[in-house]
Amino acid sequence: MGLEDFDIKVCEKPAAAEEKVLKIMTPGPVQVAGNVRLARSFITTNPDLDEGFYDFYKETCDLLAKELHTQNNVYILGGEGILGLEAACASLTEPGDRVLVIDNGIFGKGFADFVSIYGGEPVLYTTDYHRPVDVTALKEFLEKDSDFKYATVVHSDTPSGVLNPVEKICPLLKSYGILTVADSVTGMFADEFYVDDSMIDIVCGGSQKALSAPPGLTFVAVSSAAMDVMEHRKTRIASFYANLLAFKTYYEDKWFPYTMPVSCIYGLRTALDNVIADTNHLYRHKQIAYAVRKALEAAGLVLYLKDGYASSVTVFNVPDGLKDSQILKNMRSKYNVMIAGCFDILAGKVIRIGHMGNNANIEDVSYTLDALGKVLDELGFKCRADMKQVFLQNLEK
């Protein structure tokens, strides 16, 4: 058996392989550019012993910090996006700590698990999943109860596509002396994001969303206030792998807590360089997201959200009488495009088109909408408009 037997394309003839390849228009992982895939094949080094690698790693972290508009230190961790979220909670939570978990989405609520696994007491602040968190209502809540060590919030909750105003939420929390942890795994590089202006103590990002590297890395930006809290804990951080404090002096000491995945980091750096070189990056995300919503609505589909749309993903309700699995299956088998359903409480209810990072290009999105229109039509849902046409017409508005 070889990689080909698993439908994994080898890169001997990249152009030919690309033609056959399934278009993944999912909300992460997204399509990965050729130069990123190639960077992962560069000759590797021993990252623990090669001093030059520490410089390369630090420079990459500093570039991430610059793009995120923060003076805080960034650390790239060897593990999926989820590791970043868990590491933030593992490193901050001590037994008995009260933690405010802002819950208007599936990832938002998910933070409660990390908090309780590390002995904290999660207090859920649950609001309507169809819209962003209302800052005025949150303030009213905090007036009555603000005794929290830290709070968690998701910038852009990918299952619903909601974009929360972290630039208002986090400064409000800080005004009550609450540390802030924000999951911006899908938010960053798809929507505007100013970490320091938003007063976020720990930001979590991932490689496989708008940054458009393959899955495998997470990175965190950690404020000195958060580091200070970790250093002055009464109890030990109850994890080795998810201990953020262990990274604090990596550069001075030339020592990583574990061996860094060199090839993943080469890929991430190239993906970041691509984003930096693309001066139209955020504008294009906004433009495409807007036009996708217009197209779906014109066709008679119903968006899951009432308000607060992220630019990374568009989420619509499965039309009455149809099954998500049938739509997804036909998209793949007939048109070679993969879009996504959902999970948890949204399983079977919605369909998601991921148009972030490398997926945020007019050609792929219009192809996807065209295919979706045909698939729906074949399944008995008559679209009221040609989605591709409406999409293209709305790009300049």
Ligand SMILES: *Cc1c(COP(=O)(O)O)cnc(C)c1O
């Ligand atoms: C993708 C994503 C994550 C990370 O999940 P993984 O399974 O590690 O990819 C975390 N939060 C949000 C909002 C995400 O979209």
